[in-house]
Amino acid sequence: MVPTSHYLFLSAALFTIGVIGVLTRRNLIVVLMSIELIFNAVNINLIAFARQLASVDGHVFAIFVITDAAAEAAVGLGILIAFFRNRETINADEIDLLKW
């Protein structure tokens, strides 16, 4: 058997990679993909603990996380398309309309 802590370490690694992507990439599409990585890290945690506690509640929470990920992707990509239409760029550091 693989102990639950191994799943937690894997999820921490995926989470950190996602954070690095969110903080360092300029392309907003890749930033959104990194957010999906973070969601997946959370889901691995939830399901590993569901296995450990022999309870299906973690699976239900993971379904809600997947729902939120789908909603976030739809809205985020909609914003991205609207922004690209206006400014012809999707680089995160060129989106500074609200920055003084």
Added chain:
Amino acid sequence: MTFYQASFYFFAAVAVASALLVVTRRNPVHSAISLIVTLLSVAGLYLQLQAEFLAAVQIILYIGGVMVLFLFVILLVRLEVTVRQEPFNRQLWIAGFAALVLLAELGVAFYLARGGFSLPAAPPTALQPNTELIGRTLYQNYLLPFEIASLLLLVAMMGAVIMAKQR
């Protein structure tokens, strides 16, 4: 090393390696393909953890739905400009350092608390039949969150359509 352990380490290695490719590739299409590989190996981990329903949801909804959405948006924005630009912003090193500090913190916390995470000998049938149990729990204990999630999806769909609409 049993087959279970070997498959865990295989899926974990593939997931981490392709996640690294997601954040380092210059071309967003390559990032999307790598993300699909990551999602597939995470689905394999779900199968290991007796979450068959979620493995199917991961493949159908994430890879079949969300990632196709990503690829469509990559088609809509101009790629040839992006590919020639610098992929990382100016805060690369300080952000990478902060993320590594975060990883170290998480690792130390998990390492200190590892006694609480040892997988007990839960009956292997505790999560079976998986889909039926999830359905019962979802509609009996989590009915209100389920309805709120459906409302959230409706609002997100309307928001996406309104924002992406041609003016």
